[in-house]
Amino acid sequence: MSGDLIECESGLLPIGSAVLCLDLVEAVFQQALATRSLFKRREVLLPDYEPDCILHRDEELRAFAQILAPALRGDRILNAMLFGLPGTGKTVVARYVLRRFASVARAQDRSVRVLYVNCRVEGSEYKVLVAMCRGLGVDVPSTGLAKAELYARLFRAVDARGGAVIAVLDEVDAVYRPGESQLLYLLTRMNESTRRGKLSLTIISNSVTFKELMDARERSALFEEEILFHPYTFEQLYDILKHRAELAFRESVVPEETLRYCAAIAAKEHGDARRALHLLRVAGELADRAGAPQVTPQHVDAAIAAVDRQVVRSALASLPIHAKLVLLAVARLCYQRGSDPTSGEVFAYYARLCRERGLRPRNERTFRSIVANLDLYGLVTARLESRGRYGRTRRIHALVTPEEVEAALCSER
Numbered sequence: 176m177s178g179d180l181i182e183c184e185s186g187l188l189p190i191g192s193a194v195l196c197l198d199l200v201e202a203v204f205q206q207a208l209a210t211r212s213l214f215k216r217r218e219v220l221l222p223d224y225e226p227d228c229i230l231h232r233d234e235e236l237r238a239f240a241q242i243l244a245p246a247l248r249g250d251r252i253l254n255a256m257l258f259g260l261p262g263t264g265k266t267v268v269a270r271y272v273l274r275r276f277a278s279v280a281r282a283q284d285r286s287v288r289v290l291y292v293n294c295r296v297e298g299s300e301y302k303v304l305v306a307m308c309r310g311l312g313v314d315v316p317s318t319g320l321a322k323a324e325l326y327a328r329l330f331r332a333v334d335a336r337g338g339a340v341i342a343v344l345d346e347v348d349a350v351y352r353p354g355e356s357q358l359l360y361l362l363t364r365m366n367e368s369t370r371r372g373k374l375s376l377t378i379i380s381n382s383v384t385f386k387e388l389m390d391a392r393e394r395s396a397l398f399e400e401e402i403l404f405h406p407y408t409f410e411q412l413y414d415i416l417k418h419r420a421e422l423a424f425r426e427s428v429v430p431e432e433t434l435r436y437c438a439a440i441a442a443k444e445h446g447d448a449r450r451a452l453h454l455l456r457v458a459g460e461l462a463d464r465a466g467a468p469q470v471t472p473q474h475v476d477a478a479i480a481a482v483d484r485q486v487v488r489s490a491l492a493s494l495p496i497h498a499k500l501v502l503l504a505v506a507r508l509c510y511q512r513g514s515d516p517t518s519g520e521v522f523a524y525y526a527r528l529c530r531e532r533g534l535r536p537r538n539e540r541t542f543r544s545i546v547a548n549l550d551l552y553g554l555v556t557a558r559l560e561s562r563g564r565y566g567r568t569r570r571i572h573a574l575v576t577p578e579e580v581e582a583a584l585c586s587e588r
Contacts, residue, residue: 183386206466211425213463213470219423220456222449229271230418231411232264239272242377245340246287249278251373254363254397258380259404260551262447265379266345268404271341277418286338295493296350303350304329307342320454322357328364333372340372345379348548349493353388360393361371383545387540406446412438416455424459432457436472440479444553454478460557467563490552491583497537500528501545502582505555506573518546518557518569541577 217374218224229236239257246252257265273289280287292308297303301318304325308315311332315325333340342362351358365374376397383403387392407415416437420429437458441451455470457478462470494502508516516524526536537545546569549555556572 202274206541211465212564213424213428213459213467215425215546216423217456217459219419220251220452220459222453224334225270225274226267228418228481229267229414230266231407232268232404233403235264235268235402236272237366237367239268242402243276244274246276246341246375247283247285249285249339251339251366251401252287252375252478253402255377255402256377256380256384256398257377257402257404258383260383260406260447261381262441262445262449262451263404265381265404266447269343269345269377269561273341286336288336288338288340290340290342291345292343293345294351295346300348300350300356301325303344303358308332311336311340324398326361330368333365333374334369338373340374341377342374343377343379346381347378348380348382348385351385351388352376352495353392353537353557359389359397363393363397382551383546384544386489388480388544407442407448408446409438409442412441412446412448420454420455424457424470427469429455429459433470433472433475440475445551451483457482474486475514475515487554487579488583491553491575491579492582496534497529497541498545498549500534501525501542502573502575503577503584504528504548505549505571506575506577506580509573510577512526515570516574519569520545520564521571 191447219226231585235257239255242255243252259265270291273291277289279474290307290309292303293305295304297306301322304322305315305317308325308329311329313328313332314330330455335444347359350356350510359378361377362374362376378397380453382388388450389397413434416434434455435456436450440454441447442451443464454475455478458474459470461477462474463483467474471580475551481575492504501521505516508524509522522542524541536542550557554574557569558572559567560570
């Protein structure tokens, strides 16, 4: 090694630069040791935290518990759907009730098995089936089997186990493809080919239009029970933030004006409690790192800028290929023209993008649902416009740039 270089994990650096780097890192660690954190229990604000008390969801808690309760008597429970906008408490309610249900079932020695699968985490229909099989103790490979064989093994496992199996598919939108996916149809038909074991299915969807994507056979089998989660109001969001802040932060660290500010922002964005809690946590992190005595609305403003960049990147990366192409069509038309295109113009451009990539465009009904979901995720805005005697059309505006969408599309290659 030459005399003016030092080896480190990232390669060779000039000694002066390496020493400066080490000094900066050491300074961060020493500051952390020397200062008292604003946080008491940071994990209380994380998305995977499971609270012991759920505010403002009494009716939804009761309704889901009533759906599951017959299994404690040995009866088959009905298929169900929990749906509503993101951040309205669907997952936290489902996991809370399932946890309590499993505890009562064990105490009563009931033959009930709960399978909870996050479809967005699994990422594909195949991996959802793998997770369900493994949840029943069936060792299946992560890749390589035909889907028909996976379904067959899952069916045999449910029947061999006997009793009730409750499968909860969270964020099912992430893997369901209208007109292509057989996941929901085959799972709801499973009990026709089993004798001892019975499967009950609960799906959780962020889309209030999810039912419109399904064909009549799926709808008739699946929607036996429905629970709609309405957006939280400002007052409800404030209560939730206040309760979590008392658990997460030291006393007097988060003033009321900061909590109200976070609640007001989230109330304007579809009443999203997850967004409110995330903003509060990031604002707390920024205040903590700056050595501030309190978390102020200014820290919330800084958190909004940081979170929005991260959310957009994450949302774009998680979109299915056809949703990305629809979004790219909107973004390009908006930026090329300087005005918002109609849905018909977007559909034509989207179809062209599909043909360029050797893909078959979705039909107009599915296209409309894709636009609705993009609007839901805050990536576009879609508004109805009257055209007099020519009827109405929908104008679509992109909230992201073509470059951002194109960068997300590169991950598909």
